[in-house]
Amino acid sequence: MMKLKFGYLVNNIYKRRILMRKSILLVSMFVLFLVIVSGCSQKVNDKNILASFDKQVILADELDKEISELPEWKQDKYKDQAGREEYLTLMAESRMILQIAKERKLEKHPTVVKELKEFQDQIMRDKLIEMEVDNKVKVTDGDIEKYYAENKDKYVEPDMVVVTEITQKDEEKAKAVLEKIKAGADFTELAKEMDSKGESYGPGSRNGGKTAPFSRDSYSSAREFVEKAFSMEVGEISDIIVQPLGQETYYMIIRLDEKIPSRQKELSEVKDSVKSTVESEMKDARKAQFVEELKKKMKVQAFPERIPPTPEVKEGEKAQTEQGEVKSETKTESEAKTDTKSEKKKAEKDVILAKIGKQVITLSELEKNISEMPEWKQQRYEGQEGRKKYLNELIEEKLLLLEAKNRKLDKTPELAKQIKEYRDQLMLKELVKQEVDDKIKVQDADIEKYYNEHKKDYIDPEKVTVTEITLKDEEKAKEVMEKIKAGADFTELAKEMDSKGESYGPGQGNGGQTRPFSRDSYSSAREFVEKAFSLNKGEISDIIVQPIGQETYYMIVRLDEHTQPRQKELSEVKDDISWTVEREKKRERIEQWLEQIKKERNFKIYPDRIPKPKEEAKPSEEGTPSQGGQTTEKSAETKQNPEEHQSDNQTKSGVSDTDTKPKE
Incomplete structure (x- = not known):
């Protein structure tokens, strides 16, 4: 079944x-x-x-x-x-x-025949590999111990360090923190306090500033931080480390807490990993040996030297070709060269690159196979060397398939069942294509009719845009509110706090300004949404207490824009409607x-x-x-x-x- x-x-x-x-x-x-x-x-x-x-x-x-x-x-x-x-x-x-x-005899349909053959060939090769490679490779404890002993250097845990860090986005703030430390502030407590307020941004974030052990190869994009950490002594506190990271610059102060020297990992720690490596290498070796046995058995001859170099296209010619601007030769010149070029091309395409028993692999077959591959895969076989690589792979595929056929593996109950099942699947696929897909055509009139009957489903809802300042500390939020009441420019204040990484709301990274959002947005922040929709344009809210999960945020928002609902034009939703209509037509048809x-x-x-x-x-x-x-x-x-x-x-x-x- x-x-x-x-x-x-x-x-x-x-x-x-x-x-x-x-x-x-x-x-x-x-x-x-x-x-x-x-x-x-x-x-x-x-x-x-x-x-x-x-x-x-x-x-x-x-x-x-x-x-x-x-x-x-x-x-x-x-x-x-x-x-x-x-x-x-x-x-x-x-x-x-x-x-x-x-x-309907759909098992004879060209698409079914083609796809079934590809599937059948693949599972026959896979079964042969299972029999001749997978089932013949047995990894013993002795193999594992031998590999471990010969490759101990691969199983060394490198030098590592643990640090506590305070990381700021604002240099002046980092300097102020360093002054506190020099004045005697407890580094551990200061790091914990700033982390709890969300005011530190380093690798120890959410752990009181303390990092997990890391090696010299860790944090590849933060080399200044890593190099400094490994240059320090335990208990030493650094000066400010300027650490560029992408388009941001961070200012870090770190204390080295622990140095962990490198050590040799015990076999018991890495046994599974070693076994996997040994098994993979043994299978590769067995497969290579088996393929060589088949080559001798079937008297394979390969002629990779017959693969011509890939013609080089000059940059100017390439650009012109892409733009469709290369002019054809005159008819007289073309006719004069046609016979010679045609014969040469035909001869090249018919070149035999390999002989496998009575079968041959020609250059034309090689090129055809590559041309039918996805573009990303074609790149793997570019140039003369790439073609040679594919020739070896093609020889191997054909060898395995010939041997599988000689052994009549497709007649075994296991594979025969798989082949039958896949054939049935392909037949059903083709049947539904004929009875459903091919009989469904979505016309512009269908789309227009559906749009007119379902206009209410294509309404852009009421939306607002706000600028916000969101803090984790209530007292700090009160200080900001006092500045605003005292006349501070809300826009500039929001931008400043956002640039320093001191604001955590939906406008983060955009100077505090949000994208337009509807009443259904931010389902976990209902207090914020309801307040935003209740404001008048330009009005600034009081402090909004917004619980989210286990955190509580303190938000101040200003309404910048309030747009009313609008009917979307057909042109905006045509693709979406086309998909919906097609789906409905298929449902009705089936x-x-x-x-x-x-x-x-x-x-x-x-x-x-x-x-x-x-x-x-x-x-x-x-x-x-x-x-x-x-x-x-x-x-x-x-x-x-x-x-x-x-x-x-x-x-x-x-x-x-x-x-x-x-x-x-």
Whole structure:
């Protein structure tokens, strides 16, 4: 029974989410059930038939088997009677749809054939590597110990230090802090105090200024800080360290708390890492050995020297080519050179670069393969050396595939099942494309109609823009408010505090000014939002106490702009509407198609015949009463009509065999 990932078909078949519940469930079933029962020669008790279409039936034991094969978290969804009925419906729909795909012979569709071949080739190569490499590499404790002994230098913990730091964005403030320290202030307490107020910005932030141990290779973008830390003695306090970081400059004062000398890590500490490294190296070596064995066996000949150098394009010519400005030669000149160039090009493309038994790899094949790769991958094989690298990889791929075919790995039950499942998946993908995607066209008229009918959904809401100053310390917020009341320019004050990293609101990094926001914005800061919308333009608020999580902020805001709701133009929302209309059309189409084929194929569900879940009906040991003091319902039924149950079991055995090997 095939089980496929839901995401694959959603992404590759529909390209869009289908919101309606039934459609989503149908897609899920495309993924979950891709099996068709060819019929059963034995007579089946009608009570066991839970669903039917055409000449196909779904039996009670099949439903239980399907659900039991789901992940446990999915099984929970189908434990009750309603869930089992839902699952049965989707199961039957899926089988019916796959039957249609087979009737249309979609396994012969060019896209299906191409993608299936690629998949089949890949899993055959993977299986061969599993057999000849993965299963033959065994890492022993001796291997691990030997590698560790020979590579001890790779497992050395470097010198490390721990510091306590105070980091400021404002140089004058950093100087004031340093003066306090020189005057006798306790460095630890000062660092903790500034960190608790959010006034320190270094690597010890939120830990009282104390860093975790770090090495010389840490903080690669803050070299001045690192070098100074490693140059100090324990207990020593630095002067101000000027540390550029991106477009910012920080002013740091640090105290060295601890020096941790380098040490050799014990094998017990790194055993898992060493094992992984050894295993990887052993597999690489085994794979290389196996490929060499195949090369000798199949008498591979490679001619990488025949790969021509990649023609160099001069900068001027390249620029002209990109702009489409390169002028063609005159017709006479072109005709004079055509034959020579054509023959030369053809000869180059037909150059044999490798022989693998009776197969050959030509330059044209090499170039074609590379041209079909994504652009990022093509860059890996640029130039003559890149082509040579790809030639080696291509030889290896073909060798592995030939050997896998010689061993008939695609005929093994494991791979045969995977190939069948993937083929069914591709057939369904193509069927839905034909019946849904290809029949949906979104016209401008559809978009305009939807827009006119749903204008209320495309209204830009009422918004405000504010400038804010947000602090973590209430007393400091009161000081700022006094400055504003005394006539300080609010804009300049907000900019100054933001530049020093002393303000923490939504306008941070923009001089305190926010972007326009609606009443639905900042859901965790409702006091701030409500106050902003209650102000008049230019009005400055009192201090707003704003709890967020475990923190409390003190905000002062000024309303800069208040815009009223407006109707968005069609041009602004056209793409969004196109997506919505397409999704709706696909939903309608898939519902219509499903109902149509159900009628044509006499699709029927018999929910009243669905047996209760086995866990509910499971008899207690040796027929003893269950915890409730009564025998289970299933046990009672068995005693009442043992012949009927015997008949059912015989039927189930027959169906199981048929289901395992369905007629194609």
